[in-house]
Structure formats: C-alpha cells, structure tokens
Amino acid sequence: MQKICFWLLVSIATVIIMTVLISWERHQVSGHLxxxxxxxxxxxxxRRNGGDTTSDIDRSSRCPLHSKPHFLDSPTPNKWQVVQERxxxxxxxxxxxxxxxxxxxxxxxxxxxxxxxxxxxGETFWCQVWINAHGKPHIAEAFLYNQGHAKEKYLSAQWSCxxxxxxxxxxxxxxxxxxxxxxxxxxxxxxxxxxxxxDGYSKRFTICVGxxxxxxxxxxxxxxxxxxxxxxxxxxxxxxxxxxSSAIIDPYVNYYKAAGILEVIPWSLPNIGDVNSFSLxxxxxxxxxxxxxxxxxMYTSKYIASLDLDEFxxxxxxxxxxxxxxxxxxxxxxxxxxxxxxxxxISTKWPEDPIYEHDKLVHDVLRLVTLTKTKQDKYVNSFPKxxxxxxxxxxxxxxxxxxxxxxxxxxxxDLFVCEVELPYGRLHHYRxxxxxxxxxxxxxxxxxxxxxxxxxxxKVHRDVIWLQDLQ
Ligand SMILES: *[C@@H]1O[C@H](CO)[C@@H](O)[C@H](O)[C@H]1NC(C)=O
Ligand SMILES: *[C@@H]1O[C@H](CO)[C@@H](O)[C@H](O)[C@H]1NC(C)=O
Ligand SMILES: *[C@@H]1O[C@H](CO)[C@@H](O)[C@H](O)[C@H]1NC(C)=O
Ligand SMILES: *[C@@H]1O[C@H](CO)[C@@H](O)[C@H](O)[C@H]1NC(C)=O
Numbered sequence: 001m002q003k004i005c006f007w008l009l010v011s012i013a014t015v016i017i018m019t020v021l022i023s024w025e026r027h028q029v030s031g032h033l034x035x036x037x038x039x040x041x042x043x044x045x046x047r048r049n050g051g052d053t054t055s056d057i058d059r060s061s062r063c064p065l066h067s068k069p070h071f072l073d074s075p076t077p078n079k080w081q082v083v084q085e086r087x088x089x090x091x092x093x094x095x096x097x098x099x100x101x102x103x104x105x106x107x108x109x110x111x112x113x114x115x116x117x118x119x120x121x122g123e124t125f126w127c128q129v130w131i132n133a134h135g136k137p138h139i140a141e142a143f144l145y146n147q148g149h150a151k152e153k154y155l156s157a158q159w160s161c162x163x164x165x166x167x168x169x170x171x172x173x174x175x176x177x178x179x180x181x182x183x184x185x186x187x188x189x190x191x192x193x194x195x196x197x198x199d200g201y202s203k204r205f206t207i208c209v210g211x212x213x214x215x216x217x218x219x220x221x222x223x224x225x226x227x228x229x230x231x232x233x234x235x236x237x238x239x240x241x242x243x244x245s246s247a248i249i250d251p252y253v254n255y256y257k258a259a260g261i262l263e264v265i266p267w268s269l270p271n272i273g274d275v276n277s278f279s280l281x282x283x284x285x286x287x288x289x290x291x292x293x294x295x296x297x298m299y300t301s302k303y304i305a306s307l308d309l310d311e312f313x314x315x316x317x318x319x320x321x322x323x324x325x326x327x328x329x330x331x332x333x334x335x336x337x338x339x340x341x342x343x344x345x346i347s348t349k350w351p352e353d354p355i356y357e358h359d360k361l362v363h364d365v366l367r368l369v370t371l372t373k374t375k376q377d378k379y380v381n382s383f384p385k386x387x388x389x390x391x392x393x394x395x396x397x398x399x400x401x402x403x404x405x406x407x408x409x410x411x412x413x414d415l416f417v418c419e420v421e422l423p424y425g426r427l428h429h430y431r432x433x434x435x436x437x438x439x440x441x442x443x444x445x446x447x448x449x450x451x452x453x454x455x456x457x458x459k460v461h462r463d464v465i466w467l468q469d470l471q
Contacts, residue, residue: 056164059139063183067134075174075191080270082187083177087112089270093175093190094295097167097197098408104160105175108292110285111146111157126182127161130173138163139182147287147400153280154272156287158398195298205322206237206301208293210308212267212284213245220252221367226309228456229370232449233315234322237301241267241289251464290399298393305390310430313339313388317423322390325425331418335395336404339420341386343377343433345440350375353444366457369430370446378439383419388427
C-alpha cells in the first residue's frame with residue numbers, strides 16, 4: 001500500500017513538473033521540420049536515390065502552361081501575395097548561388113500551424129520559375145521548412161527549390177509557388193533578387209530592425225538613439241520593414257535615407273486577421289522578416305544582426321566596436337557570435353540614473369534610454385535564451401530570432417557559433433523583466449559612450465528640425 005502511494009505521488013509530481021516544463025517550452029521558439037527533413041543536400045540525394053530523375057525541363061514540358069497568366073502583374077518586389085487563400089502566403093524570393101552548379105531559389109512567407117501537424121503530409125510544393133513572360137516555366141520541387149511558436153496560428157515558412165541553371169547564367173522574370181500539382185495556374189508572382197557571390201563586401205555591419213515598425217509607430221527618439229548607438233558600434237547600414245508606421249517619424253526616416261544609412265522596405269502583411277496579436281503571428285512575422293533581411297544583404301554586407309528597437313549589442317571591456325568585441329572575445333575566427341541577454345528596467349519602479357535624472361538635454365530633449373536607465377536585473381540569461389547574434393551573411397542558411405538555426409552546408413552549427421562571455425559583451429535589453437524575483441544592480445557601462453551618444457543624437461535632431469524649418 002505504501003509502495004503504491006509512493007509511486008502515485010511520484011507520478012503526480014512528474015505530471016506537475018512536465019506540465020510546468022511544457023508550458024515553459026511553449027514560450028520558446030523552436031525549429032520545426034515539416035514535411036521533409038530540411039537538409040537540402042540530403043533531399044536531393046534522396047530524390048535521386050529514389051529513382052526520381054525527372055528534370056525540370058521534363059516536368060515543364062508536361063504542363064499545359066504556356067506563359068505566365070496575364071492576370072498576374074509584372075512581378076513586384078516586397079509585396080505579400082497569396083499562394084492559397086487562408087493557407088500559404090509568400091513575400092520574397094532570392095536566388096542563392098552557393099550550390100555552385102545549380103541555383104537555389106529561396107522563398108519566404110508564412111503558413112498556418114494546422115498545416116504543420118502532419119494532417120497534410122501529402123501536400124507538395126512547386127516552384128514555377130518564369131524565365132521570361134512567354135514560354136513555359138522551369139518547374140522544380142519546393143522543400144518546406146517552418147519555424148514558430150506552438151501557440152500561434154501562423155508560422156514562418158521558407159521554401160527552397162533547386163533549379164538546374166548555373167548561378168552565373170541564372171536570370172528570370174520571377175517565380176510562382178503552387179501547391180500539389182506542379183502545373184497549377186499560379187496566383188502569385190515574385191520577382192527574384194539574385195545574390196552574387198563576391199568577397200568584396202560593400203558594407204561591414206547591416207542591422208535589421210528585428211520586428212516591423214508597428215502600426216502608428218511614432219517613437220522617433222527611440223529610432224534616433226537606436227540608429228546612432230548602433231553606428232557607434234559599427235553599423236553602416238540599417239534596414240527597417242514598415243508595417244504602417246506613423247507619418248511623425250517621416251522626417252527622420254527621410255533624413256537617414258538621404259544619408260544612405262537607412263533602407264525602409266514595405267511589409268504590408270496579408271489580411272489574415274489581427275496581425276498585432278501574438279497568438280495569430282509572432283511579432284508581425286519576425287522570423288520571416290529576419291531571414292528576408294539576411295538574404296537581401298547576403299554577400300553585400302559582411303555581417304548581419306537583427307535587433308529590436310529596445311535592444312543593443314554592447315561591446316564590453318576594452319572594445320569600442322563589435323569587431324573589437326569579437327576579436328577580444330576570441331570569436332575572430334568564427335562566423336557567428338552570440339551575446340547573452342540582460343534586462344534593464346525602464347518603468348518608474350526602477351529609479352533613474354542620478355547623473356542624468358535631472359539633465360534636461362539627456363532626459364527630456366533627447367530622451368536617451370541607454371544613459372538614464374542603468375538598473376540591470378542581476379539575473380543574466382544563459383546562451384542562447386533571448387540571445388542575439390552577429391553572423392557573417394554568407395554562412396547563414398536559416399536564422400531564428402536568437403541564434404542561427406542552420407548554417408549553410410554544415411550539419412553541426414555549433415562549430416560556427418562563438419559565445420561572447422560577459423566581460424566582452426552582452427545584449428542590453430531595455431524592458432522590464434517579467435518575473436518577480438528581480439534583483440536590480442547598477443550598471444552604468446553605457447556612460448562610457450555618453451559623450452558620443454549625446455553628440456550624435458543631438459546632431460540628428462538638430463539637422464532634422466533645421467531641415468523641417470527650411471521646408
Ligand atoms: C553539382 O556539383 C556536385 C559536386 O560539386 C555534384 O555532386 C552534383 O552532381 C552537381 N549537380 C549537377 C546538377 O550538376
Ligand atoms: C494536396 O494533397 C494532399 C494529399 O492528397 C491533400 O490532403 C491536400 O488537401 C491537398 N492540398 C491542396 C491545397 O489541394
Ligand atoms: C495605416 O494607418 C492609417 C492612418 O493611421 C490608417 O488609416 C490605415 O487604416 C492603416 N492601415 C493599416 C493596414 O493598418
Ligand atoms: C562632442 O562634441 C564636443 C563639442 O562639439 C567635442 O568637443 C567633443 O570632442 C565631442 N566628443 C565626441 C566623443 O564626439
């Protein structure tokens with residue numbers, strides 16, 4: 001009897017622990033494979049071993065399609081399009097040259113979670129690559145990979161098609177994605193951004209704003225501080241995706257565009273419901289956005305990072321830039337560096353830094369969060385929880401929010417990832433930590449850069465106001 005009671009108690013305890021663990025796990029982003037094992041090389045080998053030697057040309061010649069449907073406009077870049085209503089949507093296509101003798105077309109979009117639970121195992125995807133407006137398309141099977149949180153209705157989706165054309169000869173009008181029947185009339189047509197392999201990068205660090213600028217986003221103080229602090233650390237190119245931000249930020253956006261620093265890309269998500277709800281789609285389709293941003297800048301920018309507007313990768317110790325941080329941290333010979341997350345409280349319950357609390361310029365005019373908020377939560381996240389990465393663009397196959405999910409052509413991603421230890425750098429995340437047992441400690445490390453931050457942000461605000469006065 002005692003034995004039974006004991007085991008009963010153990011079982012109950014196990015169930016409770018598992019429930020807690022599972023509910024915790026649900027908050028984490030996790031890679032999710034469906035319906036194929038993702039590795040593209042394995043896929044190709046398997047298809048050949050399975051005896052499928054059908055070439056794109058053979059497939060194509062069987063289709064009654066003769067030219068791209070006239071109802072599709074000429075391909076438009078940066079426009080969400082429907083593959084199938086309420087199921088799949090695509091946003092962009094990139095021609096990836098890294099396989100050498102064939103071209104990989106990478107398509108980025110979203111898909112509903114209920115398509116990933118195995119019920120649609122039989123679903124197949126096809127790329128129709130329109131070489132020109134007349135004539136049959138090349139047809140290639142599309143391999144799907146998706147990522148997201150288990151609680152959202154829509155996940156991030158990425159399709160890859162191998163097209164038997166060598167990258168240096170590849171040129172096409174656009175690509176359509178169709179489901180199940182490779183000869184289906186397409187409902188979408190994406191222009192293809194062709195990635196060219198070079199070793200002469202024109203940019204060193206590109207920073208993508210990790211989440212699209214939200215509807216009515218108007219916080220130009222934040223935008224200016226974020227851009228300028230990132231520039232101090234090494235950013236020479238900033239990319240933001242715009243989901244209907246407020247016109248209030250336009251003077252700043254135009255200023256940065258004119259200076260060749262900022263690129264703004266439209267991100268008008270399809271009409272799938274309340275896209276501001278995280279249970280519909282994570283942070284306005286953040287994972288799709290990050291991957292699009294990396295492929296868009298692959299080989300033109302040496303390194304890419306994706307940061308939210310309340311996050312900064314800060315070089316610690318002797319380093320004044322990300323490059324020095326990577327070298328000093330012993331990450332110089334690895335293509336991906338990740339940093340640990342630290343929260344800085346921003347609400348009124350966290351006292352402001354005494355030096356700047358009553359400083360009119362810093363506190364009221366420039367509203368510099370990095371200088372006024374110096375209360376850090378003592379608890380630092382471990383790798384890679386809430387980490388952020390700086391990655392060499394040409395080694396990325398698929399990125400997640402906190403780390404690179406898959407490195408190009410390498411099975412063991414970890415060989416490529418270098419963990420930056422706390423003395424060398426960390427992620428400053430200006431957001432109140434949610435849990436209760438927070439222990440605030442003072443961390444005024446950002447004051448090291450105070451003069452430069454104040455100088456630079458003052459100049460931007462002065463220039464923009466001056467420009468506005470002229471108009
Ligand atoms: C491409 O090159 C690899 C080796 O470099 C070879 O195994 C493969 O068969 C080639 N593919 C095509 C389509 O020529
Ligand atoms: C594709 O085919 C699978 C398997 O036959 C089927 O379950 C699914 O509904 C089809 N999907 C579409 C969009 O036609
Ligand atoms: C974008 O913002 C404008 C003005 O705030 C609003 O009228 C419009 O409905 C918004 N569109 C979307 C797609 O949110
Ligand atoms: C900030 O501006 C002041 C006044 O123009 C100048 O003397 C100083 O060198 C600048 N400091 C930095 C770090 O840029």
